[in-house]
Amino acid sequence: MSGSLAVIGLGPGGPEMLTPEAATALQSADALYGYGPYLDRVPARGGQTRHASDNREEGARAAAALRHAAAGARVALVSGGDPGVFAMAAAVCEQIERGDADWRQIDVSVVSGVTAMLAVAAKVGAPLGHDFCALSLSDNLKPWDLIERRLAAAAGAGFVTALYNPISRRRPWQLGKAFECLRRHLPASTPVIFGRAIGRSDEKISICSLDRADPSAADMATLIIVGSPQTRIVERPGLEPLIYTPRSASDTSA
């Protein structure tokens, strides 16, 4: 008999950004799997087992959750933000493709969440108001040259860019190189937004221009949005400015 595996997006942080669908799926699970700090956000319920693992063990964590589900349990695997964006849903699909034939019979579902770029954008206005890209800066799973080529293609074609996984202890220089690359394609005044932990007590948002963007302002939990040449700043006396990208674009912008 096969159980089920729900891959659940917790959103950026606060419980008020967790969808009722996700809350119900968490409640009904026999076993919870996930990166420790994400699991800590889920309220305890009697009778549920918890299986925390380290940040860089995504494949092994997905396989363990699938094995448990294949044995008949209702398993929930938690992800920060949305599980489909640089997170656990792809890791689960990879393991199903490679794993035991009976893993293909598990009732797998993905429960959406608010991904970090949406939450950060909401805090400053509408920087993702026009065409945009989401790109992971981690070169653990792809070569750095490919990342630079994608940054150049996105900026050159007029997309706004959201940068996931910008920096970590083992990847200290990549974000600085990414800013260098983007400076070759974008005006010095292009707005850059650093956002982290939206809806949590350690929430932090800062805004600067691309020529002043400082990689050391980011940590592992930061999401960075780099505007396009069309992105605008609306000053508001006594209030934070609004940053937005207009819905219209002219042909000379790309």
Next chain:
Amino acid sequence: MSGSLAVIGLGPGGPEMLTPEAATALQSADALYGYGPYLDRVPARGGQTRHASDNREEGARAAAALRHAAAGARVALVSGGDPGVFAMAAAVCEQIERGDADWRQIDVSVVSGVTAMLAVAAKVGAPLGHDFCALSLSDNLKPWDLIERRLAAAAGAGFVTALYNPISRRRPWQLGKAFECLRRHLPASTPVIFGRAIGRSDEKISICSLDRADPSAADMATLIIVGSPQTRIVERPGLEPLIYTPRSASDTSA
């Protein structure tokens, strides 16, 4: 005295995908503004006024909501999906920039929601599991040449692409042209996902290969995801296949 304006994401449809933050913001408003079918999704509450408008009046709707807020009311402006993605948040910022000086003093907030591409992706696996772009196919506000250039840049650099606003009565040929453009850059077998109305009674998902993608399968409410050369299909006997884009990419993929 200035009131407030909350620009609120309703998510893709069902109430179980509406965040508690959005539900609270809707409850506490004196006046609700929005496109009629979106307003119809919000449960009635006594004492609240409702101001429905047509789909193509975004600027005027944003201005009306701001005017009401400037007069001291707590106003909520609803958007499908996430208000920051091809939706009302940018329209509000535009109107604030152009409008009365006192509109800059309004307490404006944006409340995130699950945007369509995340909901559609979740239904089929993890097609957005690696770098991706979101692009509006509407040439009402940008020239068609620019759209084709962006499609080519995104597909050529190995991004998965989510297409918003693919088709309408007044824009009947654009989606077919977009598929033609993408076929010049991507393998014929590239998976294409059509999804609409996720979480609603008229939810519909279909999957085909790029060479067979038929524009007439889409309507105004459809979100289309076109894979990259890396996007994979995992067949499951007796179940729908999973579609996912692996977390890793090699340099030859772009």
